[in-house]
Amino acid sequence: MNNINLNIDPKVFLPKFRPLVEDYNHRYEIYWGGRGSGKTKFIIQKLLLKGLKEQRSVLLMRKETNKLKDSLWKDLLRVISEWHLTEYFEYNRSELRIQCTLNGSEFKCLGLDDSEKIKGYSEASDIFLDEVTAFTVEDFEQIDGTLRSTKYNLPLQLIMAFNPVSRANWVYEYFCFDINKVPDNTLISHSTYLDNKYLDDSYIQRMNQLKEKNFNRWKIEALGEWVTLGKLVYTDWEVQDFDYHDYLEDSELCCGLDFGFATDPTALVCSLVTKEQIFIFKEKVVKGWTNDKIAKMLKKEGLEKSIIIADSAEPKSIEELKRAGIRRIKPSKKGPDSIRNGIQKIQQYKLIVHSSCENVIKELENYSYQKDKQSGEYINKPIDDFNHCLDALRYSIQVIDNHKRIGTFNKSTIGL
Secondary structure (H helix, E strand, O other): OOOOOOOOOHHHHHOOOHHHOOOOOOEEEEEEEEOOOHHHHHHHHHHHHHHHOOOOOEEEEEEEHHOOOHHHHHHHHHHHHOOOHHEEEEEEEEEEEEEEEOOEEEEEEEEOOOOOHHHOOOOOEEEEEEEHOOOOHHHHHHHHHOOOOOOOOOOOEEEEEOOOOOOOOHHHHHOOOOOOOOOEEEEEEEEEEHHHOOOOOHHHHHHHHHHOHHHHHHHHHHHOOOOOOOHHHHHHEEEEEEHHHHHHHOOOOEEEEOOOOOOOOEEEEEEOOOOOOOOOOOOEOOOOOOOOHHHHHHHHOOOOOOOOEEOOOOOOHHHHHHHOOOHHHEEEEOOOOOOHHHHHHHHHOOEEEEOOOOOHHHHHHHOOEEEEEOOOOEEEEEEOOHHHHHHHHHHHHHHHHOOOOOOOOOOOHOOO
């Protein structure tokens, strides 16, 4: 390696990523965020530098083989050229593979159209999964299992990059984005186009125009936020840090309960409904709770005397809660069109969600209508996902009679 000048100017790395250039302390590194943030180029820079330090066997992967040549392969060649290292590599363009002539490090671009392909690379030292959300969890675990060689000095690493779309993707839960409890062996770095000082003015202008034309798409492309691009069920809502005491007059208290246990959670949602708005101020989302524990929670929240509309699919649970002292709990009314009618009723209001109701916010961002598999058109039927809190909300407003004036309720019913 003495024949290669490795005096690389630190400025070739974006300031956002500079501290991570020689950080090999995590088996998993996840770079996510908006487009144009420079994360893919940085990962290639990091892996190239690592391959110059010692002999490595690096896989650069995408799910689709036909996208490799115009993405990872082109990016790899560009970084080598920018670093003036072209003469130190041999190129096999048909196999999308290069090898360093001085220390034998190899870089291979590989697609995973067929999951069996990865079995032939058990000696890999580093693997980069670009657009990791396109892989399945089974793909990831099979790839991860191949990363086990003991012949390298520097640690083995599996590096991933993606631009988020929906929380329904396996990556969101697998790497604890939801509970914000990242494992010790995992590094997560978020970046946006604002972190990339090398972008030209036309790209910045494009982002500004996109914000005006398609706000949800801008939030994904520019800010790298978790937002669904499907047809959302509820669109007229916003998050505020309001004091619900300000809306106690001329409003109706609505409380709904959606039952769950092991797989699905139990969800409680409370709101104040005025003539034009629903102020969602309380949520409780729990898993594995028995009915006696739910009853204690409802009492603790001051809802023992309140009308609570619960999922009628569990009459036994409703009866047990009544016997435990929640005497005004009632089953929801269900029928062939109850979901659609309940949604349409809520859509008549503007939803104001308190910022503490994180589960409600997540569901509002992702609760979408289904697409017809043949026509590709959206149908008037929502997906059965991201709807536990929203189902509880839908049950709760059954106490509202649209033909009656909303009046003041007794504050003592919520422990005030």
